[in-house]
Amino acid sequence: MHSRTTEMLDRLEKAAWFSRVGMKEGYSAAVVSSWPEAIECCRAPEWEDLQLECLNQFRELIAERSKERLNQWNGILAKVKKLTEPLVDRKISRVVRDNNLPKFFAIQVKWDILLLCMESEYADICPPSLFTRLAYWYIGGHFPCGWWGAYPDGKVVVY
Numbered sequence: 794m795h796s797r798t799t800e801m802l803d804r805l806e807k808a809a810w811f812s813r814v815g816m817k818e819g820y821s822a823a824v825v826s827s828w829p830e831a832i833e834c835c836r837a838p839e840w841e842d843l844q845l846e847c848l849n850q851f852r853e854l855i856a857e858r859s860k861e862r863l864n865q866w867n868g869i870l871a872k873v874k875k876l877t878e879p880l881v882d883r884k885i886s887r888v889v890r891d892n893n894l895p896k897f898f899a900i901q902v903k904w905d906i907l908l909l910c911m912e913s914e915y916a917d918i919c920p921p922s923l924f925t926r927l928a929y930w931y932i933g934g935h936f937p938c939g940w941w942g943a944y945p946d947g948k949v950v951v952y
Contacts, residue, residue: 794872798913802876804932805906810884813934814952822930823941823950828892831952834939835901843940847923848908851915858918866911873910881906905937 814831817824825831834840855863881903889898909924923944930937930951939950 794869794876795914795917797916798873798910801910801913801928802880805884805928806880808932809934810931811888811934811936814936816935818933818935818951821948822935823939823948825938825950825952828894828952831936831938832895832898834950834952835936836897837939840939843944844904844908844923847944851912851919851922854919855915862915862918869914870907870911873914874907877906877910878903901938902931902936905931 814828815824815826825834852863852866855866881899885894885899885902888894905924905927909921909928912919912921912925926949927937930949935951937949937951941948941950
């Protein structure tokens, strides 16, 4: 695993996830006002479509720049997943319990953290994209749950 990914995981470990949910943070994000609203946003087909499109574009760019590196994707993904899943489980357990959040929430957060680490692993050949942008919000105590406007313009939606 690349040292930049290890550093990102360390920053995520030290951060107080969800400690600032619902708080406005300037004009760089659209802020929802409740967990139900956040869950509704992250379940929106438009958000899922944007995340999948960003992932597809990222993998296409890797393929264009290094087929050898793309062929390593599954092995790297498996290694990263072994670290991200326990991290996410630790970081979300209390908020899930206290707010009775659905299983979908855990799936969404695991997806975000896994893919931001994959962007980190390939940052030497592809510029980080959507998932790295989401890391800022997790580290800052929010839950990124959607996108408002056309990507990459527009704003991330956070709780």
